[in-house]
Amino acid sequence: LSALLVRQLAVIGCGLIGGSFALALKRRAVVGRVLGYSPSAGSVQAAQRIGAIDMGADSIAAAARGADLVLLAVPVAATASVLSELRPAAAAGALLIDVGSTKADVAAAAIAVLGENAARFVPCHPIAGKASAGVQHAEATLFDGRTVAITPLDANQIDELDRARAIWESTGAQVRTMNAATHDAAMAAVSHLPHLIAFAYMQGLLAQDDAADVLALAGPGFRDFSRIAAGDPVLWRDVLLTNRAEVLRRLQHFRSALQQAEALIAAGDAAALQALIAECAEARAAWPAGSR
């Protein structure tokens, strides 16, 4: 009835994002068969159980064989090894896309592994997520209204870029094209640093004797603020290390602002503290949260 955008999809990495991507394409009936691979057999089974994939594969190569679209949904540091494994198996015309939270390193890995065939790889980052990792939490609606950043390689041609855009739009997302460095710098500020802060906040809390007691009194503010501290450890380890220069640079701005606020509190400077909070509150209220 509807033309298939993707005849056969290979999902490499059956987690929250990989599973949600497959479900989103299936929801619009724009994908034929979906094969999935994960190092964890349990994840593959779970992906099959929720209907994200039609069939599990025993290896990356087996999943990629015959696919016209391969989605890499793995921690960014695994990009090069996954591309090496699938390169001999993937059809020459297959489009390869990823979902990594950092893009300069993913581009470098693709160029290093694929060489003159790098044009077929389009680096992508869907800015979407939820509290819980794992394919069991996958949702067909995860990308609805979300931004997907596409950071083209120099080698990418208009055909691959248009196809990648059409595929992401069919998941319900809006595509923005930008360069990888701009993407990584922005993500350091609005995603990677918040994760680092949330991890440190939880660590600091757990280091205190009364952690269990105080957690029992935590309310909705804590719930939202600390949600991202439940992120996948391997994924976030990779992101923080990969983008470390930008993350550490942005951290200095946060540290300065924290010291300034601390000084105002210690000095009891009510007027300046109120002004500082008011500036934050206005900026946060002006952020168009509703559309995200």
Added chain:
Amino acid sequence: LSALLVRQLAVIGCGLIGGSFALALKRRAVVGRVLGYSPSAGSVQAAQRIGAIDMGADSIAAAARGADLVLLAVPVAATASVLSELRPAAAAGALLIDVGSTKADVAAAAIAVLGENAARFVPCHPIAGKASAGVQHAEATLFDGRTVAITPLDANQIDELDRARAIWESTGAQVRTMNAATHDAAMAAVSHLPHLIAFAYMQGLLAQDDAADVLALAGPGFRDFSRIAAGDPVLWRDVLLTNRAEVLRRLQHFRSALQQAEALIAAGDAAALQALIAECAEARAAWPAGSR
């Protein structure tokens, strides 16, 4: 049809919490008439428009006159002055409760102002909130399933405490009784420090040249992490200053944890960084968010 828990309620401070409290009691039809007072005439009108209050009052005393329950829903630093104004007007048998985020200072203010009549004042803190301040965001369901901490004064008798408990339970909340110091220490850890961090994070972001550009790429992680940065400036100024000793003490734990994480990132210590994140993620996942 149902016995009225509260014949006449005075809401002093027509904001998110005051308005939601009145709406919650009205939802269960356990309150007769509701009078409201706010320094801002606009807030009183908005409270009336959404049906939280039946009538505006020109002064705190006018609102309190004839009430059998007076709710103080004002920034904590205003507690003493509000109690001074309503003391001559409130009926001898009227119960006075508050909703302040810090309790030791509120208890001290009540004892200082009410003296031997302090028994009628029961310090309360509903651990509930939402992204947006202001009575226009009030909801009858705001307290459903939330914890309300009651931190009794030495002077409180079982009658007042039982009545305060019954009233809060009728809003849908669950009551926990504890001492004020324990409450304030716990709130410093799970609420006040997160707010301080979120304010500093937003300040640090706004100090950067590309703030507008990076905010345009922010996604759901940013949305949740920074939600509390939109808190009411006067309210949070008061909380941070009132509870400053505990907040600054808890801040040191956060700072240590942040330095530790930063050192691991700078050193590229992938194994230790992953272990640190895994510990956070497990603790956060074990927190019973669903019930809050």
